[in-house]
Amino acid sequence: xxxxxxxxxxxxxxxxxxxxxxxxxxxxxxxxxxxxxxxxxxxxxxxxxxxxxxxxxxxxxxxxxxxxxxxxxxxxxxxxxxxxxxxxxxxxxxxxxxxxxxxxxxxxxxxxxxxxxxxxxxxxxxxxxxxxxxxxxxxxxxxxxxxxxxxxxxxxxxxxxxxxxxxxxxxxxxxxxxxxxxxxxxxxxxxxxxxxxxxxxxxxxxxxxxxxxxxxxxxxxxxxxxxxxxxxxxxxxxxxxxxxxxxxxxxxxxxxxxxxxxxxxxxxxxxxxxxxx
Amino acid sequence: xxxxxxxxxxxxxxxxxxxxxxxxxxxxxxxxxxxxxxxxxxxxxxxxxxxxxxxxxxxxxxxxxxxxxxxxxxxxxxxxxxxxxxxxxxxxxxxxxxxxxxxxxxxxxxxxxxxxxxxxxxxxxxxxxxxxxxxxxxxxxxxxxxxxxxxxxxxxxxxxxxxxxxxxxxxxxxxxxxxxxxxxxxxxxxxxxxxxxxxxxxxxxxxxxxxxxxxxxxxxxxxxxxxxxxxxxxxxxxxxxxxxxxxxxxxxxxxxxxxxxxxxxxxxxxxxxxxxxxxxxxxxxxxxxxxxxxxxxxxxxxxxxxxxxxxxxxxxxxxxxxxxxxxxxxxxx
Numbered sequence: 103x104x105x106x107x108x109x110x111x112x113x114x115x116x117x118x119x120x121x122x123x124x125x126x127x128x129x130x131x132x133x134x135x136x137x138x139x140x141x142x143x144x145x146x147x148x149x150x151x152x153x154x155x156x157x158x159x160x161x162x163x164x165x166x167x168x169x170x171x172x173x174x175x176x177x178x179x180x181x182x183x184x185x186x187x188x189x190x191x192x193x194x195x196x197x198x199x200x201x202x203x204x205x206x207x208x209x210x211x212x213x214x215x216x217x218x219x220x221x222x223x224x225x226x227x228x229x230x231x232x233x234x235x236x237x238x239x240x241x242x243x244x245x246x247x248x249x250x251x252x253x254x255x256x257x258x259x260x261x262x263x264x265x266x267x268x269x270x271x272x273x274x275x276x277x278x279x280x281x282x283x284x285x286x287x288x289x290x291x292x293x294x295x296x297x298x299x300x301x302x303x304x305x306x307x308x309x310x311x312x313x314x315x316x317x318x319x320x321x322x323x324x325x326x327x328x329x330x331x332x333x334x335x336x337x338x339x340x341x342x343x344x345x346x347x348x349x350x351x352x353x354x355x356x357x358x359x360x361x362x363x364x365x366x367x368x369x370x371x372x373x374x375x376x377x378x379x
Numbered sequence: 380x381x382x383x384x385x386x387x388x389x390x391x392x393x394x395x396x397x398x399x400x401x402x403x404x405x406x407x408x409x410x411x412x413x414x415x416x417x418x419x420x421x422x423x424x425x426x427x428x429x430x431x432x433x434x435x436x437x438x439x440x441x442x443x444x445x446x447x448x449x450x451x452x453x454x455x456x457x458x459x460x461x462x463x464x465x466x467x468x469x470x471x472x473x474x475x476x477x478x479x480x481x482x483x484x485x486x487x488x489x490x491x492x493x494x495x496x497x498x499x500x501x502x503x504x505x506x507x508x509x510x511x512x513x514x515x516x517x518x519x520x521x522x523x524x525x526x527x528x529x530x531x532x533x534x535x536x537x538x539x540x541x542x543x544x545x546x547x548x549x550x551x552x553x554x555x556x557x558x559x560x561x562x563x564x565x566x567x568x569x570x571x572x573x574x575x576x577x578x579x580x581x582x583x584x585x586x587x588x589x590x591x592x593x594x595x596x597x598x599x600x601x602x603x604x605x606x607x608x609x610x611x612x613x614x615x616x617x618x619x620x621x622x623x624x625x626x627x628x629x630x631x632x633x634x635x636x637x638x639x640x641x642x643x644x645x646x647x648x649x650x651x652x653x654x655x656x657x658x659x660x661x662x663x664x665x666x667x668x669x670x671x672x673x674x675x676x677x678x679x680x681x682x683x684x685x686x687x688x689x690x691x692x693x694x695x696x697x698x699x700x701x702x703x704x705x706x707x708x709x710x711x712x
Contacts, residue, residue, distance in 0.1 A: 276465065276467065278463045278464075278465055278467040279467050279469060279470075281434050281454075281461075281463070281467065282461075282463055282467040282468075282469070282528075283469075283480070283484075284434070284453070284454050284455070285432065285433075285434070285454045285455065285460060285461045285529075286455065286480050286481035286484055286528070286532070287453075287454075287455030287481055287484045287485060287532070288480075288484040289484075292484050296469075296480075296483070296484075297469060300471045301470070301471060
C-alpha cells in the first residue's frame, strides 16, 4: 500500500517539484537550480502593476469557471440526491435510478463533449429549433466554443460526482430524525435547513472536492468546448508541455497544486473528512 | 387545562395494503393518565401511537384531544409530543440546541429558548451536559435529553415509543421509576408503548392490552391481572395457569394453586400431576408440574407453605384451586 502510494504518487510529485526548479531553453531542460520556470510564469506581474498580468487573469478565469460549475453541480446534485434519498421509497428504485445516472459514463469523456457540437453549433439543433419557431433571427454564437459551452459540459460531466457522496450522506440520515423535526413543528423547509443540510455536509464537501479538483486541472473540456480560445490553469501546463518546456510546465503544475490544496484545506475546515470516511 | 386533554380514539383503523394493523379500536384515556399500550410485536400498538402522534395517517376513524378532532392535523398542532424509540436526537446539535429545537422552529429568539431549554434540562437532571453532543452521552442520558426535548412545547400528552427498550436492565428499572415520577409531577398523560408486561404493571394507571389490531382488555393493572378476560391476556400477562373448570377454560393465578398429597379428599376442582421441577425464588418457591395429559402447570408457594409441606421433584400431587378465585374468560364476541 505504502509502496504503491510512494511509487505512483509521491515520487512523481517530488520529481515535478524538482524539475520545476530547473533551467531550460527552447528545446531541452538543463539540470541545475533556477527559478526561471516560476519567474517566466509571473512575467510582467510586477512591471505592469496595477494591470493584472496574464497568469493572474488566467487563474481568475479558471476560478470563475470553477465557482460557477461548483454552484451549478451542487444545486443540481443536491436536488437529485435529495429526490433519490427521500422521495424514492423502495431500495430497488433507488438503485435503478442511481444506475441510470451513470449511463453518461458508459461513453468516454471526449465523446460526451463532442455530442454537444451538433446540438449547439451554428447550424445545430438548438439554433435551428429556435429559428424555426421564430424566437431568434440569426444563430446564437455563444452556444458553442464559449464559456457557456464549457460550463454546460462541466455540469453535464461532473454533476454525478456530487450526487454520489451527497446521496450517500443522505441515506445514512435516520428517518426518525426527520419525524422528530416534524414532531417539533418544523416545516419541510426548516427540516431541510436545520437537519438535512447539516447532516449531508460531509457528502457536500467530498463532492465539492471532486468537482473543484477536476475543474481546476482540466484542459480537455475547456479546449474542446471553448474552441481552444479560453485560457485556464490546466491549459497553461498543456501549452508549456507542447513547447517541451518541462520546467515551466512543472512550475505551473506546482502553482496549480498549491492553489487547489488551499481550496481543499478551506473546505476540510468545514468538516472532519477522515471521521466521515 | 388538564380536563381539556382527554384522548379519545373512535373506531380508529390503520390499513397497510391488505393488512389491517389496527382494527376499529375505541379507547378513552382521561387527562393525567399513565397509559401503557401493551402487546406482542405486530399487535398494532406502535401504529396506534404513531397515529395519535400524527406520523401515520389514520385509514378511518377519529382521534379527539379534548374537544377538538385532531385526526388530520399535523403532529405539532395536536398538543402531543413524541419520544422516539431510538431517541432521535439530532447528532449535529448540542444537548441544549436539541432541547430548544421546537422553540427555534417557532422562531423564538436564542436567549429565550435557551433559558427555557435549561429549565427542562434541570427538570431531567441534565444541566451539566448542556454543551455536549448526543454521541458523548450514555443511553440513559440520551433518554433524559429526549424527554426534555419532547416536553419543551408543554404538550398535554406525551407519547413514548418503547422508551426503555434500548437500556440495560438496571437502568431500565431506574428510568422507569423516573418516568412515573415525572408523569405525576407534570400531571399530563403519558402513553407508553411496550411489550414488557412488567413495565406496564409497574407504571400504568391504565393498561391497554392489544393483539392483532384489537384491544383484548383494558383496565388497571390489578384488574387485568386478577381478571384476565381472554386466554391470550392470561398467557401474555403471565403468572396464570389455564385450566378447565366445569367444561370451561379459566385462568388461575400461579399462587392460587394449592398442592396437596394425592388422593386426599378435595371438593374444589382439581387435577393430578407430577412435579417436574422446583425452583427457589427467594420470597416464594416455583413448582413446575405436568399432568398425565402432558399439560404444564406452575404453582408458586409461599416460602412458609413450602416448608410446612416439603415437596421433591418426581412426586405425585393433587393441584386444586378455589372455584371463586378462577377467572372465567369472556365468551368470544
